[in-house]
Amino acid sequence: MPSQPDSSDSKTPKEPAHLREYAQWENGENGENVLAGLNLEKLQAELDGKIAQEKGLAAWLRARPTPVRAMLASLLLGVIIIGTMATWLRADFEIYPAGRMQAVLGTIAVLIVLNVILALWPLQFPAAPRWLMAAAVLGAPIGLFFWYSAPPAHTHPRSFPSESFGPMLGHASHCLIVGSAVAGSMFALLAGLDRGGSNRLLLMAACAGLAGNLMLQLHCSNTSPTHLVFGHLGVVVLCFGFAIWREGVRGEPA
């Protein structure tokens, strides 16, 4: 049995006497051995089998050092931003209020960074506070809804069409599909970088949904709140729905 801490040290609280007896009991010195249920050879063999399965791209990705994993996620975000701005920039970029654009993009950026950090948080670090993880996940839909439900950034006829619900839904569906495709790429990368541990699916879903919204904010010139809520925020909702479905399939909390 390992030697117990020296309680004569004035800085060490005096432990109850019966803890020593409990420790002896755990180690089999009073009959029951709590290690009796451990078969080292079998456990080693099972572990060797799991390690042998660590092959392929996903295994390579998750074995990268954490700074490299974070860099890879950042790289994909960079590709999304630059690619959209270079080839698919929104038509109303010149007239869209700069302050509003910075505020919306800044909100998305802060939330993405927070969610990526938490999604890739290594298990060898003390766990991040659960309230912070909840804030990061809930911040995605709440932060986006705050901006999308606000009065339109501008009401140029091309950006703020007076359309009925049906046509609106059709246009929103286009954004929903395109945004979800971008979100899917982010989710796939994060899933490959993930080393395991619960509570990651919702964080990854938030990241993915935000990445989709980042692209849409840079590309889509529709400023109608209804369109933004259904077509853009809907991407986040779909991502969360996917994460919850995956939780059901894997049998563990998202």
Added chain:
Amino acid sequence: MVEQHDTRSDEDLMAAYVDGDAAAFRTLFNRHAPVLYRLARRRLSSDADARDVVQQTLLQVHRARNDFRHGSKLRPWLFTIAMNLVREHYRKHTRRREQSLDSAPAAAEPYVEPEDAENARERSLRVRAALASLPDAQREVIELHWFENSPYEEIAMIVGASVAAVRVRAHRGYERLREILPELE
């Protein structure tokens, strides 16, 4: 067996493993699996769950091997991973907590000295229940400090708190145990 004569430190073994020495990982496994199992078994109610935590802990060490830096200590790594996995396992399975002694029927009944053959086991089960009734933060510190002989500085690294906070948690935890189990002093 080679690992019985392997006197390399945990950190040297981990560095060797990162460089491709599979035998080094086996030595680490043999050294630490029993300790990790005992740590997990104390918190979880089944041998299978505790074995699962040990396996997942070492699998995580394998996956995170390129995060291990020269000069780092391996033991805090192992304990941090194991305790994170135990907490996740606990939440995931929403198992009924071990009955607190505050509500246990035995606490309301006069304590009767069991037969000698059962004496140590009975007392130890009461100690285990008392440990389970502590707040997680205090319980973790006491388990690492008392059972795993970890210094406060190491415990602070594992649980992500200051050394002063860890000492306070230990003090409060030990005091609470003495309150719950006065008859065993």
